[in-house]
Amino acid sequence: xxxxxxxxxxxxxxxxxxxxFYICYGCKKRGNTTFKFLSINNFDxxxxxxxxxxxxxxxxxxxxxxxxxxxxxxxxxxTLLKYNLGxxxxxxxxxxxxxxxxxxxxxxxxxETGILIGIGLKSKQNKPKYINLLKFNFNKNELIYGIYEKKxxxxxxxxxxxxxxxxxxxxxxxxxxxxxxxxxxxxxLLFILKKFKEVFFCFDGDHSGYLGVLKLSxxxxxxxxxxxxxxxxxxxxxxxxxxNKFGIKEFLNYLKI
Numbered sequence: 544x545x546x547x548x549x550x551x552x553x554x555x556x557x558x559x560x561x562x563x564f565y566i567c568y569g570c571k572k573r574g575n576t577t578f579k580f581l582s583i584n585n586f587d588x589x590x591x592x593x594x595x596x597x598x599x600x601x602x603x604x605x606x607x608x609x610x611x612x613x614x615x616x617x618x619x620x621x622t623l624l625k626y627n628l629g630x631x632x633x634x635x636x637x638x639x640x641x642x643x644x645x646x647x648x649x650x651x652x653x654x655e656t657g658i659l660i661g662i663g664l665k666s667k668q669n670k671p672k673y674i675n676l677l678k679f680n681f682n683k684n685e686l687i688y689g690i691y692e693k694k695x696x697x698x699x700x701x702x703x704x705x706x707x708x709x710x711x712x713x714x715x716x717x718x719x720x721x722x723x724x725x726x727x728x729x730x731x732l733l734f735i736l737k738k739f740k741e742v743f744f745c746f747d748g749d750h751s752g753y754l755g756v757l758k759l760s761x762x763x764x765x766x767x768x769x770x771x772x773x774x775x776x777x778x779x780x781x782x783x784x785x786x787n788k789f790g791i792k793e794f795l796n797y798l799k800i
Contacts, residue, residue, distance in 0.1 A: 598629025
């Protein structure tokens, strides 16, 4: 997909966007998301109800750095249990490689019918910050964190990250889902619009967020969509950071919701 670059005075649609990567051949601006996606064949053997139960108990009852981390980020036990967060200790392996999973925070990703189709793994030090392991051959365009937990299809706020969604839930905003990045394509947008009557995208205040707004502007005009709104937060803010600094009321005022 090629668009006019928002980072310089572009007249030639020099910006190319593909998957989670963008590059402008005019000003040379480039980047990608902090999320890495991997499809694996033996997903169901590695992750299931039993292993998720063990991972949750690891987080709650075994010595680890993540429980205090969640508390410091204002994530309560209620939210932790609601989204079934867990901790991958030394017993978790993938292809006999403990390093990929060990000492990571686990975010189970369910589809709209409640089937486990992915796992988010957060690291404190390693890069990429997040690894998302997906069922092999699963359509990534339908990968949306929190969609199973949403029972109301009238209105939804869409954010980029795991903690953006969790922080909204902590502040009694239950109608939110996460893209797991800013990458939005035509298929995923139309998939979301079929599920919800009104849609509001809240992007981070960074280059990727600005590109997300640019793409949505293009799709909205192309399909003449009326029930679609979108906005970027101020520079260097994401919803989690903005809400924890200024409060939920100011966040909603900024979005004009």
